[in-house]
Amino acid sequence: MSKTLDKDKYVWDTNSAHYIHYKIAYQTQFYGFDIELAAEDTTMNYHNADARIVATISRTFSL
DSSP: OEEOSOTTTOOOBTTBSEEOEEEEEEEEEETTEEEEEEEEEESOOSGGGOOEEEEEEEOOOOO
């Protein structure tokens, strides 16, 4: 849950100073690559806070 004490500056929903971010994810590693597939949503009622599916592939290199 994301919260703020400044309702005048940060109102994410109707008269609300908080919102909840939901995420369910599966993570694995394959040949040194980190792979994550996640479904995310929030309780905000804005178009830019719609539910989404996120796929991430990353790799860490040592120097």
